[in-house]
Amino acid sequence: NQRCFQTATVRQISVETLQPSDVFAPRHNSAIGQEVQEMVNLTGFDTLDALIDATVPKAIRRGQMDLGEYTKGYTESEFIAKFKKMAEKNKVFKSYIGMGYYNTHLPPVIQRNLLENPGWYTQYTPYQAEIAQGRLESLLNFQTVVTDLTGMQISNASLLDEATAAAEAMTMCSALARGKKLTFLVSDKCHPQTIAVCQSRADGLGLKVVVGDEASFSFDKDVSGVLLQYPATDGSIHDYKALVEKAKAAKAKVCVATDLLALTQLTPPGEWGADIVIGSAQRFGVPMGYGGPHAAFLACHDEYKRLMPGRIIGVSKDAQGKPALRMAMQTREQHIRRDKATSNICTAQALLANIAAMYAVYHGPDGLDQIAKRTSGLAAILAAGAMKLGHTVGDAAFFDTVRIKVGDAAKVVAAGVAEGVNLRQLDASTITVALDETTRLEDVDQLLRILNGGSAPGFSAESLASEVDSPVGSFQRSSGYLQSPIFNLYHSEHEMLRYLKRLENRDLSLAHSMIALGSCTMKLNATSEMMPITWPELASLHPFVPADQAQGYAEMFEDLSTQLAEITGFDAVSLQPNSGASGEYAGLMTIRAYHQANGDHHRDICIIPVSAHGTNPASAIMAGMRIVPIGVDRKGNINISELKAKAEEHKDKLAALMITYPSTHGVYEEGVDEICRIVHDNGGQVYMDGANMNAQVGLTSPGHIGADVCHLNLHKTFCIPHGGGGPGMGPIGVKAHLAPFLPTHPLVPTGALPGFKGDEKSFGTMAAAPFGSSLILPISYAYISMMGSEGLTEASRRAILNANYMATRLKDSYKVLYTGDNGTCAHEFIIDLRPLKDTADIEAEDVAKRLIDYGYHAPTMSWPVAGTLMIEPTESESKAELDRFVNALIAIREEVREIEEGKADKADNVLKHSPHTADVVMAGEWTRPYSREKAAFPASWVRQAKFWPTASRVDNVHGDRHLIAKLPAASTADDTVSEPMAASVGGN
Amino acid sequence: NQRCFQTATVRQISVETLQPSDVFAPRHNSAIGQEVQEMVNLTGFDTLDALIDATVPKAIRRGQMDLGEYTKGYTESEFIAKFKKMAEKNKVFKSYIGMGYYNTHLPPVIQRNLLENPGWYTQYTPYQAEIAQGRLESLLNFQTVVTDLTGMQISNASLLDEATAAAEAMTMCSALARGKKLTFLVSDKCHPQTIAVCQSRADGLGLKVVVGDEASFSFDKDVSGVLLQYPATDGSIHDYKALVEKAKAAKAKVCVATDLLALTQLTPPGEWGADIVIGSAQRFGVPMGYGGPHAAFLACHDEYKRLMPGRIIGVSKDAQGKPALRMAMQTREQHIRRDKATSNICTAQALLANIAAMYAVYHGPDGLDQIAKRTSGLAAILAAGAMKLGHTVGDAAFFDTVRIKVGDAAKVVAAGVAEGVNLRQLDASTITVALDETTRLEDVDQLLRILNGGSAPGFSAESLASEVDSPVGSFQRSSGYLQSPIFNLYHSEHEMLRYLKRLENRDLSLAHSMIALGSCTMKLNATSEMMPITWPELASLHPFVPADQAQGYAEMFEDLSTQLAEITGFDAVSLQPNSGASGEYAGLMTIRAYHQANGDHHRDICIIPVSAHGTNPASAIMAGMRIVPIGVDRKGNINISELKAKAEEHKDKLAALMITYPSTHGVYEEGVDEICRIVHDNGGQVYMDGANMNAQVGLTSPGHIGADVCHLNLHKTFCIPHGGGGPGMGPIGVKAHLAPFLPTHPLVPTGALPGFKGDEKSFGTMAAAPFGSSLILPISYAYISMMGSEGLTEASRRAILNANYMATRLKDSYKVLYTGDNGTCAHEFIIDLRPLKDTADIEAEDVAKRLIDYGYHAPTMSWPVAGTLMIEPTESESKAELDRFVNALIAIREEVREIEEGKADKADNVLKHSPHTADVVMAGEWTRPYSREKAAFPASWVRQAKFWPTASRVDNVHGDRHLIAKLPAASTADDTVSEPMAASVGGN
Ligand SMILES: Cc1ncc(COP(=O)(O)O)c(C=O)c1O
Ligand SMILES: Cc1ncc(COP(=O)(O)O)c(C=O)c1O
Numbered sequence A, B: 001n002q003r004c005f006q007t008a009t010v011r012q013i014s015v016e017t018l019q020p021s022d023v024f025a026p027r028h029n030s031a032i033g034q035e036v037q038e039m040v041n042l043t044g045f046d047t048l049d050a051l052i053d054a055t056v057p058k059a060i061r062r063g064q065m066d067l068g069e070y071t072k073g074y075t076e077s078e079f080i081a082k083f084k085k086m087a088e089k090n091k092v093f094k095s096y097i098g099m100g101y102y103n104t105h106l107p108p109v110i111q112r113n114l115l116e117n118p119g120w121y122t123q124y125t126p127y128q129a130e131i132a133q134g135r136l137e138s139l140l141n142f143q144t145v146v147t148d149l150t151g152m153q154i155s156n157a158s159l160l161d162e163a164t165a166a167a168e169a170m171t172m173c174s175a176l177a178r179g180k181k182l183t184f185l186v187s188d189k190c191h192p193q194t195i196a197v198c199q200s201r202a203d204g205l206g207l208k209v210v211v212g213d214e215a216s217f218s219f220d221k222d223v224s225g226v227l228l229q230y231p232a233t234d235g236s237i238h239d240y241k242a243l244v245e246k247a248k249a250a251k252a253k254v255c256v257a258t259d260l261l262a263l264t265q266l267t268p269p270g271e272w273g274a275d276i277v278i279g280s281a282q283r284f285g286v287p288m289g290y291g292g293p294h295a296a297f298l299a300c301h302d303e304y305k306r307l308m309p310g311r312i313i314g315v316s317k318d319a320q321g322k323p324a325l326r327m328a329m330q331t332r333e334q335h336i337r338r339d340k341a342t343s344n345i346c347t348a349q350a351l352l353a354n355i356a357a358m359y360a361v362y363h364g365p366d367g368l369d370q371i372a373k374r375t376s377g378l379a380a381i382l383a384a385g386a387m388k389l390g391h392t393v394g395d396a397a398f399f400d401t402v403r404i405k406v407g408d409a410a411k412v413v414a415a416g417v418a419e420g421v422n423l424r425q426l427d428a429s430t431i432t433v434a435l436d437e438t439t440r441l442e443d444v445d446q447l448l449r450i451l452n453g454g455s456a457p458g459f460s461a462e463s464l465a466s467e468v469d470s471p472v473g474s475f476q477r478s479s480g481y482l483q484s485p486i487f488n489l490y491h492s493e494h495e496m497l498r499y500l501k502r503l504e505n506r507d508l509s510l511a512h513s514m515i516a517l518g519s520c521t522m523k524l525n526a527t528s529e530m531m532p533i534t535w536p537e538l539a540s541l542h543p544f545v546p547a548d549q550a551q552g553y554a555e556m557f558e559d560l561s562t563q564l565a566e567i568t569g570f571d572a573v574s575l576q577p578n579s580g581a582s583g584e585y586a587g588l589m590t591i592r593a594y595h596q597a598n599g600d601h602h603r604d605i606c607i608i609p610v611s612a613h614g615t616n617p618a619s620a621i622m623a624g625m626r627i628v629p630i631g632v633d634r635k636g637n638i639n640i641s642e643l644k645a646k647a648e649e650h651k652d653k654l655a656a657l658m659i660t661y662p663s664t665h666g667v668y669e670e671g672v673d674e675i676c677r678i679v680h681d682n683g684g685q686v687y688m689d690g691a692n693m694n695a696q697v698g699l700t701s702p703g704h705i706g707a708d709v710c711h712l713n714l715h716k717t718f719c720i721p722h723g724g725g726g727p728g729m730g731p732i733g734v735k736a737h738l739a740p741f742l743p744t745h746p747l748v749p750t751g752a753l754p755g756f757k758g759d760e761k762s763f764g765t766m767a768a769a770p771f772g773s774s775l776i777l778p779i780s781y782a783y784i785s786m787m788g789s790e791g792l793t794e795a796s797r798r799a800i801l802n803a804n805y806m807a808t809r810l811k812d813s814y815k816v817l818y819t820g821d822n823g824t825c826a827h828e829f830i831i832d833l834r835p836l837k838d839t840a841d842i843e844a845e846d847v848a849k850r851l852i853d854y855g856y857h858a859p860t861m862s863w864p865v866a867g868t869l870m871i872e873p874t875e876s877e878s879k880a881e882l883d884r885f886v887n888a889l890i891a892i893r894e895e896v897r898e899i900e901e902g903k904a905d906k907a908d909n910v911l912k913h914s915p916h917t918a919d920v921v922m923a924g925e926w927t928r929p930y931s932r933e934k935a936a937f938p939a940s941w942v943r944q945a946k947f948w949p950t951a952s953r954v955d956n957v958h959g960d961r962h963l964i965a966k967l968p969a970a971s972t973a974d975d976t977v978s979e980p981m982a983a984s985v986g987g988n
């Protein structure tokens, strides 16, 4: 009767079948068993092993990665459970530290429908404007918030953080003086991290930063500009008008670091003479997240716009003459001005800018005013209470931060910590208390109790309300802001929800179809990776809390940096850089510091192949290097003999080589080990651009190949979603000899991880927060921890397989450029569209736009080679999806053939008119030489899941000629920019 | 210098301005200050107070609600913080209790993009098929999962829970015997809650349930059917073939309660003779949630389909002849068969059915097989280990639940609890251990340790694997399942994400525009209300854990029931009923038990107005009552003299009156207090249908008016989202004299809340879980707690204002039926479309479908009056949205006028052809007498945020004639049902 589970001689249940159901790797690496074999066969190989062996040079192959406890890979639920426990080691105290980071309420409707919504977070940078009108509108809103509140004329659509924004302002001042003025004055009332970043940045650029009391500043001829902070880091507000006069007289520019919430109450810098205004939009709904990511901004006068760093969204028109948005002056970026660049910023903080913009939309001017008034009102009450308790309160005017002389400041700070409250100690006898949106009367009572030595004072915060007035005094703002309808309509949750949804639905994201963007690795951003980032244990931490409150983060940094070190083959990691470009800069500054420590101050030559990404030369310039370009051969490989010649020529001055691997052309250069050797032999260091790391993980590694430094775009290979243009993270890995020189921070020692070993030799600080955008590091940590060693390696193999499968399927229709010795490509490949120009007058852009009609986002266009598309499928796409995309490209080739064969007109054809909006295709009269169906429904899959572009081909030139980069103040009858639903209220 | 915060004589900062920024009510009640006044004025009143006074009869107005600590209303962040602490009082142990509830992994991609996505959860029941093809496909998938796994021919699209599904099967058996056989046999191996619900239901219906060992069943002539459980509650699996033979011979039907996961391994009931198969789909990814909500199912032979309860999704075709899905045999529901009904189910569990279906899509047949094999494999290992430890293991064949004789069962259970593990005690010496998807080898080791008295045995679970075989033995299934492409394509996260998104994008939800459904109160389902339901502290609790592990829930139940009692003016509340209709049934059973306790067994007459919702008479029948209908007058009010006459006529037998207030016609009947008096005077009880509670909260209350019982549709007034047709909750409130009779539960004492006072007199059990769908109660609790007393009252006032504003704006275009004495309506109103039939041959359906072209979901159609639309805007819609909707209706009236005036054809016009798909509007040839633009872009707001229906007008009759209610097994070339993307793989 007990037959079935009795001892049997044959083993009946294998331990493998007892493995959990929520193993992650098979959900990430899309193709499944049988399909993989079919794909391999099509590429002409018998096994995937054989394809990989033919593709990745044997000389650089590595052994299995040892990821310690993560080697096997956690299941999804196990990882969440484990990491939750780790996160709970963080202690979420109430922080009044301020210094650019404030508690804020992220409105739940925005959290769920934007931050936690793949429809928003998996979007790519809006290069394809026609399928990006939603986020472009939101970013235009962001720019409007910034210009309105700062009183400036033009704003960009985000920078990485407030401190780097300050450094960018400094660079602009230098550029405006055509590099002829080397001194930049920085008020000592700026945040310490801002000062530190400016100093480090100046060091690389050869500028001189003078920090001091602005009253003592002397504006001699060498001063390009000055940086003030308004309100200051200690909370005080000062009248800078006289100073501005002095600066103007000396032709120095005035830069102001400021706070958007404060500006709802304070006369904006634009009204008292600022030239450039910077700051962070964090407190507009974005969690502190132990330092980031947050959207910084930079606003300035119109006349400086061509020197502005970062992306700018502008209004233009589409082929139908309708208003349409797009990134203005794009040539500033993808085709970045290389060694003439003044900034290397590329990935920025789009997603966070969108949150901040939506926060402003949700609250509107009245709501923001109320929040600010309450914050400052409570601050005034706190100040009054502190005075009643016998303390001296520092300032005549303040907004949210109260400076209090308390006698023994350390003691008061400690008393706060004992009560779960973090205060800032300014000096031995002074503290500051920065209030924010979340502060309640009860909190002020608690603060007063702490200030009263622990016992309740004889009065309550509420009772003081009648005794105080607004603390901003004569700085009170009189001008209005955010008058545009968009900021005055969506204040209920339903309206907000629908606005978010309408914008989302205009944009194509990974939630719709693959975005095969070469060099950008748009892979799956799995939900289980994304979930932790809205846990309060991670989201609500101030970056400058005492170390024992951030033990969860510390543990994660240790584990993640250990993982990254093993993956990259390096000895040490810095988690500070906030983007790939920032990583490049940090890596080159590390190399620079190393050379200097060796007494090699003269080593300043950086060799960069002409095929390198534009950020490479830009970063080298910022690190004070001179660029020596070298060519590439027909295969896209570095010309080794040229390299050798140049390296030897510059032997004594050689600082570094920057190289991307696999190459930006998607090929594993065979000679890469030789290349590294040549550079080392001539005294240089090898910097590897890790953008293509997705083709290396588990197969080889930068360290193994011979590089000394490498950055990792965690927002590519390691699954941080692109967020419509950011956030990203660009940590760097280095060999041991470079470890001592890695970035540090004025408030939290950082240096090399894992296992902090001091940072005395650090080159300096390059981001506002000690560990960059800490809040999104868990995404990469989750990815690595759940994939495990084998899963990660398999991802690289599948990425290569997918690319080769597509290339094989496409090669009869398009010329595939640049393959390796065995005719295979790496994880991406380039198809050449230049021949179509001659045969059919078709350009790469026409093919890119026509893909939209097929439901697809174009691959990377005209980079690294003009007139081409670079296709990177990643491992996360299924065979079915690859096939649809390939079929679309083949069908488009046939459409081109119709032109070639004279069946279609060269100017008036389905490609030139693409993409087709519903509006166009539904027009009463149809005058096109092709059918409506052909226009909009060229493939079977489109017929029932059509993604409609909301703009026809956008006119870039028109927009750049008439740059409009913010919303008009009030809607007019034919208001074309503001959101259509808004404009149509009451109409039919 | 310290000017600004010094003592001033004038009070400068008001305490009001110090209020938090995340106050909830202004985000929920949409219209803002100035707008409200404009709207009031348009209705012809000076103030909102005056409008309300003219509308709500003075006699029934109540004073301010006292909601205790919730009176003021928590802010969003305060509520989340407070409730998180409360939830953390629940202890999340590992539960092996089984009994129909199992741990499961909800795949993160489904959690985020379905359960946490307003695009899915705010959908309405798919009555408007053309804008519901997404969820209809998903529900068709659900039906396919059920029919494939059970081996039956047809399944419905969910029932409330397994126990009520069993009771519905019992009712079907009775109906199949035309009510002539009164006995129903129930195996004692069914879950105790299933037995209890069948017993209570039988009691109301006048049936007899015989519970016993099925071996002893005698099939006499009076037996309509038998209920078996496979596998049984104790885990055992039995061969029922002989029993089936006996039953068939006696013309009794065989009902089988079963488990979908087990059926992947076991020969399905459909293959051994079952007539009706029921069960729960909970373990397909749906959190246990302390009892629900979960989707139950009922599957049967095709021949019984017209007696099947609940909704069935079927395939039909649209006006273009293309396949399209819709709810089949709809007449069974909205126009429910009243006193001829055999079931009252209306709101079901659509959202949970969708989760379960998507879980099956994500894992596919192989994945499900693996999960089942692992679960049963671990169970076999546990059994083998237990035997090794000297215990006796109960059964020859089992799937996941192991029955073990352990000596002192209570001691072992206690030892488990001490280790954070819940086991089930079956009797003094026996436990059962039910394993599930989440069980790991380590868990089995822990269980073996517990079975070994706390010390590790000399062997590991893993070491036993080789000694055991599948425990299902000869029951092993041989037939295949889930062969349709849909279950075999979307196994990677990207594919799953995009499938979810494609389906979402076919459906119009509250995330797009208002859904002004009369009687259904489609208001805002705020994010902060929804967030807690995915907290593990709430989601991961088994309903039968020891009480001390559910203290958080207990506290919430106390607070919520206290709030609901105050709001309804009642003394006690039961949280057990899972829908409005369930509430009706529970309320009437409570009344019945009260009468019986008074010796009034003969009181069985229930007076119901003809205007009542169909569920009212259906519920009365289920509660063993006889229905006496009464008419309504021209104003939609109950004919009081008729009521008086009928009540007096039935004086000795009067059990109850059922009344909806405000009336189903949207009017506050002036005579309602008199109506209640008449019923009471004649010995009856007043049952109030609380569907229209949104017009009462804070203004009056059922208790205040004079009712004795009332149900609350928490999924209407109290913000539980409709989920595309469920889940819902229908708790009931009662006066003190009825409290002792409220529902109880065999495993967890329930009875009246707040403050449990015994349940000896309870009428019985009416749901599987003690507190119904506990997991969604926090939504209503959050709503009430954040709105506070004033916010809730203001919601009612705004709901009334919005309805009157719309009615006023519409009254020149349409006749508004049924207004109160002062010409106002309540929170909803009816417009009459019958005249258009004569003048233009236009029916209500034409207007409803044409609204889709304008981007709107139709209001309630032809209920309670045929040929009308009933419009309920709710308080959550802004004036702008109300205006757009009104403008759409006015524009449609003008389109009708074109027909009336002969400018448009009666048959070939824009209304008759509505809705217009992109396909239709883009057709090469356009033969319609109106323009493409008029078809698709009739209003300005549609032009830039168009919602495209994916089907033309769906043919209901065709579908009902050729009922197809599941996917075909394999795709064919022109496979029309399966998802289009799937079908097109590899094609162009
Ligand atoms: C090869 C390469 N290097 C550097 C970068 C810059 O990275 P980030 O955008 O993160 O600054 C990119 C970005 O696309 C890149 O493709
Ligand atoms: C007046 C009325 N009563 C009862 C019900 C039934 O409620 P439920 O669908 O929750 O069972 C409804 C549902 O629409 C209703 O409108």
Ligand SMILES: O=C([O-])O
Binding pocket: B125, B346, B347, B520, B725
């Ligand atoms: O589904 C409803 O009928 O509310």
